[in-house]
Amino acid sequence: MSATLGISANYHDAAAALVVDGTLVAAMQEERFSRIKNDPSLPLSAARACLSLARLDAKDLTRVVFYENPYRKLERVLTMSLRTFPRSLSQFPRALASQLSGKLQVLDELSSRLGVPRDRVLHREHHESHAASAFFLSPFERAAVLTVDAVGEETTTALWLGEGRTLTALERIAFPHSLGLLYSALTAWCGFEVNEGEYKVMGLAAFGQPRFRDEFRKLITLASDGSFSLGLDFFDSHTNTEVGFSPKLEALLGPRRLPGKPWDLTSEADRRVADVACTLQTVLEEALLGLARRAKERTGADALCLAGGVGLNAVANARLARESGFRDFFVQPAAGDAGAALGAAILGALDSGDARPAPLERLSLGLPVSSDDARTIAKNLGLVVTPLSGPDDVAELLAKGEILAFAEGRFEFGPRALGNRSLLALPTPIAVKERLNRVIKRREPFRPFAPAVLEAEAPKFFEPFAERLAPFMVTVAGVKPEARPSLEAITHVDGTARVQTVKADSPFGAIIDAVGRRTGTPVVLNTSLNGKGDPIVGSVADAFAFFLGHSADALVVDDVLIRKP
Ligand SMILES: [Fe+2]
Numbered sequence: 001m002s003a004t005l006g007i008s009a010n011y012h013d014a015a016a017a018l019v020v021d022g023t024l025v026a027a028m029q030e031e032r033f034s035r036i037k038n039d040p041s042l043p044l045s046a047a048r049a050c051l052s053l054a055r056l057d058a059k060d061l062t063r064v065v066f067y068e069n070p071y072r073k074l075e076r077v078l079t080m081s082l083r084t085f086p087r088s089l090s091q092f093p094r095a096l097a098s099q100l101s102g103k104l105q106v107l108d109e110l111s112s113r114l115g116v117p118r119d120r121v122l123h124r125e126h127h128e129s130h131a132a133s134a135f136f137l138s139p140f141e142r143a144a145v146l147t148v149d150a151v152g153e154e155t156t157t158a159l160w161l162g163e164g165r166t167l168t169a170l171e172r173i174a175f176p177h178s179l180g181l182l183y184s185a186l187t188a189w190c191g192f193e194v195n196e197g198e199y200k201v202m203g204l205a206a207f208g209q210p211r212f213r214d215e216f217r218k219l220i221t222l223a224s225d226g227s228f229s230l231g232l233d234f235f236d237s238h239t240n241t242e243v244g245f246s247p248k249l250e251a252l253l254g255p256r257r258l259p260g261k262p263w264d265l266t267s268e269a270d271r272r273v274a275d276v277a278c279t280l281q282t283v284l285e286e287a288l289l290g291l292a293r294r295a296k297e298r299t300g301a302d303a304l305c306l307a308g309g310v311g312l313n314a315v316a317n318a319r320l321a322r323e324s325g326f327r328d329f330f331v332q333p334a335a336g337d338a339g340a341a342l343g344a345a346i347l348g349a350l351d352s353g354d355a356r357p358a359p360l361e362r363l364s365l366g367l368p369v370s371s372d373d374a375r376t377i378a379k380n381l382g383l384v385v386t387p388l389s390g391p392d393d394v395a396e397l398l399a400k401g402e403i404l405a406f407a408e409g410r411f412e413f414g415p416r417a418l419g420n421r422s423l424l425a426l427p428t429p430i431a432v433k434e435r436l437n438r439v440i441k442r443r444e445p446f447r448p449f450a451p452a453v454l455e456a457e458a459p460k461f462f463e464p465f466a467e468r469l470a471p472f473m474v475t476v477a478g479v480k481p482e483a484r485p486s487l488e489a490i491t492h493v494d495g496t497a498r499v500q501t502v503k504a505d506s507p508f509g510a511i512i513d514a515v516g517r518r519t520g521t522p523v524v525l526n527t528s529l530n531g532k533g534d535p536i537v538g539s540v541a542d543a544f545a546f547f548l549g550h551s552a553d554a555l556v557v558d559d560v561l562i563r564k565p
Pocket residue numbers: 126130149150151152308309336337340
């Protein structure tokens with residue numbers, strides 16, 4: 001038997017993934033255990049949970065593979081700090097201290113904390129891990145692979161050729177020229193938190209016009225060979241790590257938006273922010289299309305794979321699917337650094353002689369919930385428990401207009417809830433969206449909610465979309481005009497939706513099907529089960545904590561319904 005644990009940690013969103021004899025058996029983010037959103041700390045709880053699911057002990061592990069090279073990452077931070085000296089003087093001790101406090105010794109620490117012999121703990125390269133997660137989980141025998149993020153060791157963008165069991169690096173773009181850092185810096189300028197607010201910028205972009213093209217030409221130059229370079233005077237990811245931009249950016253685009261200020265998109269100031277977001281999104285899409293054209297030129301491949309944090313941009317993915325010139329396209333849906341743990345595990349497994357894993361079909365790779373636990377907790381809390389006889393019972397409640405907190409089976413890996421830890425509601429009327437936004441999720445009013453639709457019925461409601469991406473909610477589709485009245489709560493201002501397709505023979509699909517039989521529309525609004533600033537629910541206890549703190553109408557855990565008295 002061969003068992004390989006992949007680990008990503010120390011910068012943001014730590015995770016562990018386990019491959020046993022060529023099968024991806026478990027993958028979890030540390031945040032689901034620590035309850036700290038995007039927790040970067042060593043994912044020991046996640047690692048132990050992966051092992052326990054597979055009934056393995058740490059001593060059974062053939063190898064543990066860390067997702068990047070901790071020595072080269074440190075070298076990059078140090079040399080860049082010295083290059084910007086003395087501007088970076090204030091930042092230097094902090095950067096150094098944070099690097100040295102454990103990050104350099106991460107391989108030793110993994111060995112001692114997990115109890116795995118040190119010679120079984122290895123590392124790969126950051127972008128190699130991203131690339132492996134995308135290509136080896138795709139169905140393709142041969143594909144071009146793009147990895148695009150903020151920065152790994154020093155690479156920010158890379159092009160690979162994947163063939164069978166091998167990945168060959170073809171081209172790289174190095175720090176500080178980075179699409180991820182460009183998007184993050186502008187996310188901060190828009191007043192959102194970096195590494196968290198990027199989705200908000202994408203949602204906001206739909207409200208704007210791309211009228212800052214001239215200004216953005218100073219921020220980024222797109223070359224005809226697909227490469228790009230940033231106008232470095234405007235960015236400052238070393239001396240100003242909080243926001244990543246310099247005062248020159250505010251001179252160019254106007255003062256940054258204050259974080260937390262209520263939004264008013266009828267005001268001049270907020271419309272300007274929406275226009276900047278829209279220009280940014282447009283420029284990002286054009287940069288990605290340039291990279292894809294280059295990828296086609298260099299590889300002649302029919303298929304394209306994508307991973308790295310930029311791959312989470314569902315709007316850009318839809319455009320790549322339409323315009324990149326590739327016949328087929330796969331995005332590894334946990335495209336950020338958590339998902340690099342998948343790639344690290346697979347690279348280690350292939351080195352052990354394992355078969356290449358099967359194409360990714362589901363993300364329910366976490367721990368399961370049990371309705372027995374739910375009954376016990378509900379009883380202790382004095383809540384009312386009713387058994388459910390099947391999907392029709394759940395559909396009946398949704399059809400009545402209830403908003404349900406829903407936990408079923410194993411929790412998902414990655415940033416999206418796909419029906420295992422979700423808040424579910426009907427996709428209409430618009431008031432559902434307002435209630436979810438204000439009461440339950442307490443988030444910005446412009447952020448859209450996503451629809452989950454039965455795969456076979458999707459063409460009735462949505463314009464053609466990238467079918468390979470839709471099961472994982474990493475693309476968008478136009479909502480057909482005639483369907484919009486029945487899909488008011490999930491149609492974004494630009495007429496699109498971040499569509500998720502669901503097979504009818506899955507537990508979630510059975511509920512959507514039953515809703516369709518009642519309402520005529522086999523679509524359910526699906527948003528992640530978490531409060532503002534919290535990670536998505538993992539355990540039954542987390543589900544109860546959410547339910548007690550928020551005003552969902554009921555909680556469903558597998559086959560039991562729980563209500564407040
Ligand atoms: Fe990354």
